[in-house]
Amino acid sequence: MIGFWIAAAVALVATALAVTRRHPVHALLYLVVSLLAVAVLFLLLGAAFAAALEVVIYAGAIMVLFLFVVMLLDVGPPADDSTSGRTAPAAWLGPGLLAAILAGELAWIVRSSSSAHGAAAVDPAAVGRLLFGSWALGVELAGMLLLAALVGAFHLGRREDAQ
């Protein structure tokens, strides 16, 4: 049970810091830590498939998309690493510390194979049977939505003079 509250505290602290940062890249670092903490919560709730999806799609794909757009926008104050060639510790120490807490907790969870009290584990096979059984139409519709978003983003992101 204590593991649950550690992960929850990391998630809340990282999210609170993410939404209050000035620089978008620093905010994204904290948001990645927050998403990883939520993935640990999923693991403790017995939802291993959801935890994997959270890491791969949210913390991986969607945050990288954010990062690319922030780079394209070129907003915010410039990084102050031009003199020393190194990123200032203030930028990465906080997210690094929170991520280290999560890594330690993950090792503890795997070693003791513990799960939270009152949560029933659902294995990935059951989720797959549901998604590609009775919910197959919903999965197809989600695919259509993603295709529409792809076309829309391509159209909106195009430069005016490149027609």
Add this chain to the structure above:
Amino acid sequence: MGAPAQALLVATALFALGLLAVLVRRNLVFTLLGIEVMLNASGLAFVAAGARWGDAAGQGMLLFVLAVAAAEVAVGLALVLQVARRFGSLDPDRLTDLAERAPGGSDA
């Protein structure tokens, strides 16, 4: 109170933080970031409910939440890029081209 109920409390707090970001921050990138936080909190609520009853539907709904989040962020970020190109700013308060001017001719 079992872990799923406590996870709902955490989801509520995360949702509130995301809503705060949308309402308070005056930067379109942070607005989208707040929407992501809120979608993630709703996903946590779905998974907590699924864990409470041992039902696979909670994790199934998380997949749809992820699909919606990915689609939203792709289109939203493309719009942010267009706004930055046309207005040279990410402050939503400066996007006033459609605003109605006051009758006196001064800016509304």
